[in-house]
Amino acid sequence: MPVEGGDAGLAARRFKWAATLAAERRKDGPLSVLDVGCGEGAFLLAAREAGCRAAGIEINPRAAEAGRRRGLDVACGSMFDVGVPSGPWDLITFWDVLDQLEQPPEAIRLAARHLAPGGLLIVRGRNARIHAPIKLAVLRLRRLAPALPLPDPAVVHRWGLAPAGFRSLLRAAGLADIRLHADLPRRHWPGDPARLLHRASLGRLCAFSSVLASARKPAGRTAGVQFD
Numbered sequence: 001m002p003v004e005g006g007d008a009g010l011a012a013r014r015f016k017w018a019a020t021l022a023a024e025r026r027k028d029g030p031l032s033v034l035d036v037g038c039g040e041g042a043f044l045l046a047a048r049e050a051g052c053r054a055a056g057i058e059i060n061p062r063a064a065e066a067g068r069r070r071g072l073d074v075a076c077g078s079m080f081d082v083g084v085p086s087g088p089w090d091l092i093t094f095w096d097v098l099d100q101l102e103q104p105p106e107a108i109r110l111a112a113r114h115l116a117p118g119g120l121l122i123v124r125g126r127n128a129r130i131h132a133p134i135k136l137a138v139l140r141l142r143r144l145a146p147a148l149p150l151p152d153p154a155v156v157h158r159w160g161l162a163p164a165g166f167r168s169l170l171r172a173a174g175l176a177d178i179r180l181h182a183d184l185p186r187r188h189w190p191g192d193p194a195r196l197l198h199r200a201s202l203g204r205l206c207a208f209s210s211v212l213a214s215a216r217k218p219a220g221r222t223a224g225v226q227f228d
Helices: 007-025 041-049 061-069 104-113 128-144 163-172 193-200
Strands: 034-036 053-058 073-076 089-094 113-125 176-179 210-216 225-227
Touching: 007 089, 007 113, 034 041, 034 104, 034 128, 041 053, 053 061, 061 073, 073 089, 089 104, 104 113, 104 163, 113 163, 163 176
Parallel strands: 034 053, 034 089, 053 073, 089 113, 176 225
Antiparallel strands: 113 210, 176 210
16 A cells, blocks of 8 residues: 555655655756655655655545645646646656556656656555465465455555566666665564565565666666666
8 A cells, every 4th residue: 555645754764765866866956756646645745845846646536635735736637647747857756556557568658758867767566476476375275265264465456567577667668777676664674584685685686575666767878777
């Protein structure tokens, strides 16, 4: 579930991390930030408090209205219907929404067109490599033992994207400097096995339940994939 409706602390940590990454290759000054699927706008509030120009797109009318009551610039509807607010944008984010959209490839291409040269796009979504096998196992066990109250911890949205799928979408949109990142936890736990595996593999193995990836709009550079 997106955090934008309630967890202001997590939204603030996400913004601080994203803004630091976005500022690596731009001159000093406030960022322009667009959040697709912004919910009630917690991420946008963090951006606004940092002095950024911030806008969002939200398909849920109640959430969009809640964001507007906070004084935020929120367009209500699908990005395919309402379009992308006028940019260019230094930072565009998709927090836990890309795998729920009608057309993820087109969503990434549309966002990429509105990025400033060298601008950063960040996507986070469920890791199908983790969730899909769990979902299948739970369904099979429920068929074998329907009377057992088996929990289902898997989250599978409209599209199942593994880390390679996220990379492919970003690359197909013409974006460069593609990176997979350690997911940002709700609470810091140094002993997290997925985080330890990510570090030990120099970022090449993603065992997190969600994929966190970033890419930049090329500014005279050749596209590639990096890990951190």
